[in-house]
Amino acid sequence: MKKQIVTVNDRMQKGYRYELTAAVGRSFDPEFKPQLTPAEMLKLGVFGGKYMTDCAKEFPASWFAHAKLAKGKRDNALNFFNIDASNPLSEWRRKGWIHDDDPRGWFQWYCRYYMGRRMPVEDKRQIGRWKAIRRHIRQVEINCEPGNLLCRPRQRQALLHWAYDSRKF
Secondary structure, eight states, rough: OOOEEEEEESSSSSEEEEOOOTTTTSOOOOOOOOOOOHHHHHHHHOGGOOOTTTGGSSSSSGSSSOOOOSSSSSSSSGGGTTOOOOHHHHHHHHHTTBBTTTTTTHHHHHHHHTTTOOOOOHHHHHHHHHHHHHHHHHHHHSSSSSTTSSSHHHHHHHHHHHTOOGGGO
């Protein structure tokens, strides 16, 4: 694959550059097996439709063709489960979850990883965070009848935010 440089100019990053060194959607760490692509997540409805509204130029237009995006402020009715399942960015920062390269957090990291950016130390950290979310899958499995999407909707929505397809538990 020919290496490509991406330059980002959005509300949170000006002139940020990164290199794509892997093919789109390929060469993932063997421990990282997301069930949803970024495009599928945006189509289902995540983050109140507000997460990616100023980032469309960075990613393929196809990701946004059917994305549920808010026109103004975040709208939890755009989330698949119509519920708020997010902490504010200030909380993510307070807990040290934000890396300077991805000021929007895990989903931004995932989108860039999916596109082919590799940062070994940060990739390992974020994949570890992704794996830790599995505890919520177990809670849904223990407490809900299979296919009952009305059971634990906040946890299910949070799982969608982490590329786990919680409609299938």
